[in-house]
Amino acid sequence: MQTSSRGTWNSKLGFVLAAAGSAVGLGNIWAFPNQVASNGGAAFLLVYLLCCFVVGYPLMVAELSIGRKTCKNPVGAFRALGGGAFTIIGFWGLTCGVMILSFYNVVAGWTLGFVFEEIAHFAGSEGAVALLSDLGNGPKNALFSIVFMAATVGIVVGGVSGGIERATKTMMPMLVGIMLLMIGYVVFQPGAGEGLSIYLYPDFAKIDANLVFSAMGQAFFSLSLGMGALITYGSYLDRSQNIPQAAAFVTLSDIAIAFLAGFLIMPAMFVAQNQGIAIMDGSGNLLSSTGLVFNVLPTLFHTLGGLVGFLLGLLFFVLLSIAALTSTISLLEVPASYLIDEHGMGRKKAAVTLGAAVGLLSVAISFDTNWVGRLASIFNNIGLPLGGLMICLFLGYYWKTHNALEEMEDGYPEVKGGPFGRIWPVFMKVVCPILIGIVLVTSAWPVISSMLGN
Ligand code: TRP
Secondary structure (H helix, E strand, O other), X not given: OHHHHHOOOOOHHHHHHHHHHHHOOHHHHHHHHHHHHHOOOHHHHHHHHHHHXXXXXXXXXXXXXXXXXXXXXXXXXXXXHHOHHHHHHHHHHHHHHHHHHHHHHHHHHHHHHHHHHHHHHHOOOHHHHHHHOOOOOHHHHHHHHHHHHHHHHHHHHOOHHHHHHHHHOOHHHHHHHHHHHHHHHHOOOXXXXXXXXXXXXXXXXXXXXXXXXXXXXXXXXXXXXXXXHHHHXXXXXXXXXXXXXXXXXXXXXXXXXXXXXXXHHHHHHHHHXXXXXXXXOOOOOEOOOOOHHHHHHHHHHHHHOHHHHHHHHHHHHHHHHHHHHHHHHHHHHHHHHHHHXXXXXXXXXXXXXXXXXHHHHHHHHHHOOHHHHHHHHHHHHHHHHHHHHHHHHHHHHHHHHHHHHHHHHOOOOOXXXXXXXHHHHHHHHHHHHHHHHHHHHHHHHHHHHHHHHO
């Protein structure tokens, strides 16, 4: 089999877990609740879900098919299927991946810092608590992001089945478990109801171009789409795997975890307000910032207090760090697989070189964390959908959907005759490109011009 020289996943379940591990991360638990809060609650949730199902899921199937067909990194995959000019789609993906990893790593470093913050709080060492919860402390941010990058490099060096699979298997169910426990606690606290009603009752008047733009970007970011991460993961995929089914599992588990995170954070914001934390601006809009989750959650654990509060808080930030790690692994694996496949570099050298380069960027961002938000709005909200648009157009009009469906027949022999085989091509060729195109044209431009203007 072609894939065996590059390694495959150890088991069918292993692949699905690794892909879900890539999807589930800070996007779900850090970015999503913040987006919900800044875009008016349930209206955002609704548009986000639509983006995931209507654009995200079909595109995930597309990326996995391209990957498994070619057994290559994104650049090599587009070269194999389309020829030299199309490698630009792969290179664009690599660029987005590297830039996303550079700020993601800083946020992952914050998360890791809160593991120690919880310990310091329990030990009653308020000075350490203040230091560790200061998201603007450059040297501290730099230190934790370097540690995090080193961990990512270590696992990527271990190779796909050695490292990535093992890291995901038990952690995700534990993370879900702990979130459910915290939700069970928080919904009975004073103020929780208000947060929940904002989260669950949509105010349709809030839906505007900017909200749709953010929701689309968030869907791409959370599902790890648009930059070829799932082309790369698909390239290690066993031929007996049912691609549409695997993609459905990954999409649904990612959405479920984001939904739970919102269910925890929205009420927790109002509970935190009762503790004296400001969550609204002067005009009554929910305050949102890159630090939202890191302000609200520790407050919650501290309110719970005692040994239980400490253990839950500690475990939560440990698990969230691991969830972030299974995502940074996928972000690093994409450019690493490019250097390995296309430039004949050894896995170790590729991972270490990239890790050092991206680590330097993270250190720079550590000292001016405004760049976290800036880079997220450029690369998540514009870069990934643009990549996704190119992938849809390439697949729909150059490689052709019937070839992709043929690839899917391995693992899903009846695909062509069934409803999926009839509907998916329409999404690839028409629905997804039009929707992504509209969002990019109507919303990205104002954002770009306002950035240039500043
Ligand atoms: N999806 C991850 C999260 O939600 C982040 C991530 C990992 C990602 N790999 C990616 C985003 C590839 C875009 C592309 O935390």
